[in-house]
Amino acid sequence: MISILIFYSVLIGGVIYSYRNAAIVAFCVYQAVYFFNPATRWWGQQVPDLSYSFFIVLVIFSLFLINYKKYKENKILKAPPLRWAIILVALYWVTYFYAVFPEYHAEFATFYLKSIIIMAIVYKMVCSHEDINKMLYGFIFGAWYVSFYVFQVGRNSGNRVEGVGLVDSPDANGLAAAIAPTLVLTLHYMWVKKSLFQKALFAIAGIFIANAIILINSRGAFLGVLVGVSFYLFFMLSSSFKKAHQKKIAMLIVVLGLSGGIYLADDDFISRIKGISEQIEAKDERETGATRTLYWVAAWEMAKDYPLGEGYRTFNYYAPLYMPDTNSITKKSRSVHSTWFEVLTEVGYLGLALFLLMLFSAWRCLSQCRTQLKRQNKIDEYYKVVAIQGGFLTFIITMTFLNRMRAEILYWLIMFAAAVYNIYVVRSASREDNQSTNRPKDVT
Template sequence: MLNLTLFIVSYLGGFIMAFTSHTAWAFMLYQFIYFMNPLGRWWSYMIPSISYSFFTVILMLIVFTWKLKEHSQNRLMAAPQFKWIFMIAAGYAIASGYASLPSVHSDATINFIKMVVILSVAYKLVDTSNKLDGILYAYIAGTAYIGYLAYQVGRDSTGRVEGIGTVDAPDSNGIAAAIAPSAVLCLYFFWIHNKKLAKFSIAVAGAFIANAIVLINSRASFLAIIGGNLYFLAYMFFSSHQRTNQKSSAVAVVFMGLIAASFLIDQTAIERFLSIKEQEMTEEQQTGATRVFFWIAAMDMAKDHPFGAGAAGFEAHAPEYLPEDMDTGFSRNRSVHSTWFEALTDLGYPGIFMLIMLLYSSFWATRQTKKELARRKDFDNYYKVVAIEGALISFIIAMSFMNRFRAELLYWCVLFTACAYNIYVVKQIAEEEPANSRRRVRQTRSPQLKGS
């Protein structure tokens, strides 16, 4: 009943808050419903079988139209990331003409274009620092819910947690990658908040998230959490932009993290993580290391399909490029197990180029944002942007070992960077320009006044 009550309160509350508080609540509700995945849970028989995400998107469009004049000031193309998002969408549309699996590619293209529309509206809705905080909190809340489910379900006979995923991340590795970036955001908010209740709430959410990663036992997500959090902690300790007692706080956070890890991590998790270095690349036995053969096959495939073979193109052509005597398990039509090579085989060389440029433009935007915030000595928001970078780095690490080119979480992380750039750079420049213009007018008029 707790799951059902949480869903009903969240869904109805989100609709009300979108009209009575601020419109970004509509996207915040969409984020939480994405993780709740109500129709995919055991308690779905107690609710009507309708698309709750669809009606949440309708809510986003309604509140966007309701305050169109206000939201139209957020120009999509002011954020360079959206140019590459649109180009990737165009790439999938063009590939529809030659995709090896037309029906699979058609579904993937339609879903991707829907996601682009949602991202575009969300960018329009999130136009203040508080709203950016809101969607980061909503993401943390959603991942904490997954952590709660993992705690409820527990590991199966294989030593992992299955059946708690979302629509586009149903498997254990996919959902682990989806929640891993939120750990660094928890770290930031725990550090930045002064109120004990806020710290406690973030600590509880972080504990559920960390416990879920341990229970799910995804090696890629272990690496993702380590990479993203180390990036943030390195900034805390070595950056020249320091808040009061920042270095001692960084040491304290590391110490508390190690204590928490000693309670959460069990022998099963340790053995699985250590298996990363133990596995050997072999054709005779399928292991995690054999995915290197998939990546080599993807590069060979790209020579014959320079513009890709559409969504799931590698799966369609894998038998042609994998070694004949290689053990691939139950089927030779296997996933390429890397977003980089998924982009290469889906959309060819243009695909991998667009993915690289999407990520480059995201980090370019955050770099400009950090410069602007450092100039204003706004270090609280400066480290928020560092945490957003850490979240994106976490997902990049995880996606390097699984197919996540069209995953919502990749583009959510990119959206966070775009919103931060718009709020702290684009809008700030727009606000300063009228003041600068008035200053220039006064300066040009002052000699005339003196000479009169």
């Protein structure tokens, strides 16, 4: 009952608030619906079977049209990550004409195109750093809710959690990848917020999210979080641009984080994490980490024969021709279990190059934001960008072990990078130019 109450409160209250106060809140509702995913939850049968995400997209689009004049300043082509994303989705549609499974490819290309269009519209609706904060709050809230749901369900399949996935990632590993970046964001807000109540809220959210990753037993998400949080803490400890007592706070966070991790981690999780360093040969019917490296080698060899890619599920179709005869599992039609090789086999070398350029440009935009904010002495915004970079890095590490080329979360992160770049670099430079132009000249 509490889940249904939260769902309707967020849905109805968020839509009303977006029309009356802040249009960007509609995207926060979209984020929440993504994580609620009522069609697959145990409480989903108690609510009408409707396409809630489609309804929210209509709300977003209507708000965009209503406030169009306000958003005209936000040019999509001035955001490098979005430019590369648009080119990549265009290539994905070109691949349709020679795809192995054209019908399936068209279905997922349509989903991909919709995702890019939504992100482009939301990007244009972001007009201030408060809008950026709201989107990040929405991300954290959605991750908290689904983590709370995982807590309720518990490990229901041996030492794993199953049946808790999302629309575009039905397996639990995909869910862990989706929520992992928010741990860096909760850490940031827990530090910069002045109110003890707000600090407590973000701390509680972080505890639930960390607990969900531990219950899911996702090694990829664990590595991603380790790298992303370490990246953020590295800046807190080493940057010359800092607040008073920042290093002491960072050390306290490390101690509390390690203590909390040790408390939450159980024997199953510890055993699974230890397995990261184990070299297990793929000789039986079980799929292991070593088996995945065989998939990656096969994908690389496959790309030599199909340099342009062959569309959706290319690897699944051709894998039996490239896998060794060591056991039966490597001869089955399997996913490649890596976004890099997923891109390579679906849209070829050109697609992989475009994908890398999209990610690199997003990272570069965030780095330029850091430089600009440091020059303007905006310390909280500076570390917010560092947190987004940490979350971005977390997802990149995690998707190395999963097929996440068309993941919603990936393009949320790309859009976040484009939006902060637009607010802190493009629009900031425009304001400075206007001030310089309007400044009265000295008369001598």
